[in-house]
Amino acid sequence: MPVANQSNASSRAPELINFPVPVAVGSPAPALPGSPVPPAHRIYFYSPDEWEVLITEWATGVAVSYRQIKQLGGSGDRGVDVAAFKTDRGLEDAWDCFQAKHYDGSLTLSDAFPEMLKILHGVVDAFYCLPDRYVFVAPRGCGPSLNRLLSQPTELRKKFLELLDAGGAATRLYDEQTLRSIRDLAESLDFSIFQSLELNEMLDVHRKTPYHAARFGASLPARPPVGQAPETPSPVEATYVKKLVDVYNEQDPASCFDADSVTTHAKYGPHLQRQREAFYSAEALRLYARDAVPDGTYELLQDDLHTGVIDTAEADHPSGLHRLRAVLTQSGQLDLGAHTLISMSNLKDRQGICHQLANAEKLTWVDANE
Structure with missing residues (x-):
């Protein structure tokens, strides 16, 4: 994308839309002969579209911890797939960002770097305040190198600045003034905001939603006893x-x-x-x-x-x-x-x-x- 187009894009705010309601299914996933296929293994073979549907289901479970969950739509999503707001002020106050990726392999630093650039660009251009957490969500998680860096925020910042100064393909999307502003922010930023959500953690949340049994053919939770009918009709x-x-x-x-x-x-x-x-x-x-x-x-x-x-x-x-x-x-x-x-x-x-x-x-x- 030319720098001129990037400047024009910087004038457009990300479009906030309500998170889509997952559709109901009539029956659980069919049971096949042989050993059951674990949910994680099924997810590995999902299409990107099916992965997005699973994300919408997972969001209904994580939403209980937030004031509101929104999806950012349009071409100018500013590196945000799912925005989880902790107050009624939305992107102007405390929030968490979830970035969903469905790749054949584990995420690497080269996958993460452009997304980190986008989120910092959104902050320096005042489209939103800095999120409390920026969480990568991918079926195969992060590779060993990226996982190690996410566990060492100081080293992650150092690597980010090195890539920023190297002037690779991702940085050519931004003009020099924008890159300087991103660098100034990155130098003082606590990079511990960048995290990953492991698939088993995601499934732990999904398991508590109404969608888990239908999607993966799991057993339904026990049904509570039925109470007595009131003495007179209501x-x-x-x-x-x-x-x-x-x-x-x-x-x-x-x-x-x-x-x-x-x-x-x-x-x-x-x-x-x-x-x-x-x-x-x-x-x-x-x-x-x-x-x-x-x-x-x-x-x-x-x-x-x-x-x-x-x-x-x-x-x-x-x-x-x-x-x-x-x-x-x-x-x-x-x-x-x-x-x-x-x-x-x-x-x-x-x-x-x-x-x-x-x-x-x-x-x-x-x-x-x-």
């Missing part, structure tokens, strides 16, 4: 409970006219209680999924279950009770084995999802035309 239950009351009213209009009257009914009171327990079991599964699997995974299960029962629900039935029983039976017979969550669910969850669907106006038991 406002969130209003729609599906009303639809159940319609079922009981159709069978016994004189005794079943609202939730309270059904609750004390000898036959339908226990039936209503079982449906509410199923609903709360499904709600517990939904909350579990929020922390254990990628966003949208539970909704995929709901959608497939709805697809599996809707024809049964829309068929002709002699009563709403027959329709309800037919749909609940059908839900238990569906093959949902491709879904990540199915190993952590039970028949009660499936029935509860039917009531969630009724609550969302996607299923109805009493057909007004029948």
Whole structure:
């Protein structure tokens, strides 16, 4: 890049964008015959695009330690892939920089030097304040020479200044005044800000995210026990409970006219209680999924279950009770084995999802035309 273009580029601030939300997957990575392939070995063969997706997943785990995580986009990213802010002032206050690289081999000083130049250029041009940490993130980590230098900040600064004075290809992107300013900053800089994130450390964070089990086919965390349904229906239950009351009213209009009257009914009171327990079991599964699997995974299960029962629900039935029983039976017979969550669910969850669907106006038991 000519020096003139570099000067023009220096007038453009890096574009801050929200970190993309990783997409949900329907099932974990398939299990293959033979010994399992460790996550690190899989990552070695990722494409750069897949590596970026993994970075977005990892960022959801590291974000708990920061006020906000941002990705810098556009051609003028100023040597920053991921910016982790420690205060609401963003790049104007304490922050950490993560630079993602996916190379066939380990990172070397010749790989790191241009990136270090970029970050110091961004500081001297006042695009951001100096980060507290500048962390290289690469699947194969840093090579022995670069690792040793990162462990010896004074020696790293010496090597950086030597490369800066040597005038190699990376320095030819900057004019003389910029290089002098970078050198002045580097001479007084504590080079311990430059660090590397080892892949095992990255995986330790990723393992705590909802994306780990789905990506690597690992076991899901244990599901907590399901709590008891409240004694009386809560406002969130209003729609599906009303639809159940319609079922009981159709069978016994004189005794079943609202939730309270059904609750004390000898036959339908226990039936209503079982449906509410199923609903709360499904709600517990939904909350579990929020922390254990990628966003949208539970909704995929709901959608497939709805697809599996809707024809049964829309068929002709002699009563709403027959329709309800037919749909609940059908839900238990569906093959949902491709879904990540199915190993952590039970028949009660499936029935509860039917009531969630009724609550969302996607299923109805009493057909007004029948």
